[in-house]
Amino acid sequence: MKRDFTLSQYRALCEAILAKNWPILTFTQYLSASSAQCVILLRHDVDRWPNNALAMAKLEHDLGICSTYYFRATSHVFRPEIITAIASLGHEIGYHYETISTTKGNVEKARDLFASELSRLRAHADVKTACMHGSPLSAHDNRILWQHCTPRDFGLLAEVSMDLGTTPFLYFTDTGRSWNSRGTNLRDYCIGARSIDVSTTEELIDLLPSLNMPMVIQTHPERWNQPGHRFWLYWLIDHAALAAKFILRTFRKR
């Protein structure tokens, strides 16, 4: 069996996506399109290791694919030279916000922080969409912000984990080192989307030809490494996170 969550496997997934011959759109392209049809949206949440995002962006560019990269504003992720390099390859840059968990639930401070982080990101790219960082180990859900304001207040078209319009979407995420494992995924999902349980990337590749609904495929580029020490380091991080999430889920049910 092939080792999963390598860049080679990601390339194989992209080739299977291309074989469907459906439009592959960025989120802004989709939200600006006049008609909903069979489309594929590739969403990348850059939670850490931004160089991995650049490698993935180059791979997609080589294949003629444009996708969307959501950047956190943390010091180790917010790397202007990487953000501009990815944007220059034709990809969309979005804002991966976590201001409610950063401010520990203080909505006023979270709104101000959202505005200032978004403006910092906009100094390097045209940002029209945002999506929340799951902050799985925080007690705060970052979407609480939207009980007090709207994405349009910040000149955004949408918060894409909450509002992709009325068209039903299939949603696949690599969170938990499988695809759609709700047992290990506390907050990385898309409201209103449907899911199919798929374990490996190879299974997803095999399933793709039979799928006939628009879909969002979400990855975390830091998870995708060629075999070597970074592959095993992230494998360890993933398994530690899975254990922590299992404990949290058990605790929150009580």
Ligand SMILES: [Zn+2]
């Ligand atoms: Zn995230």
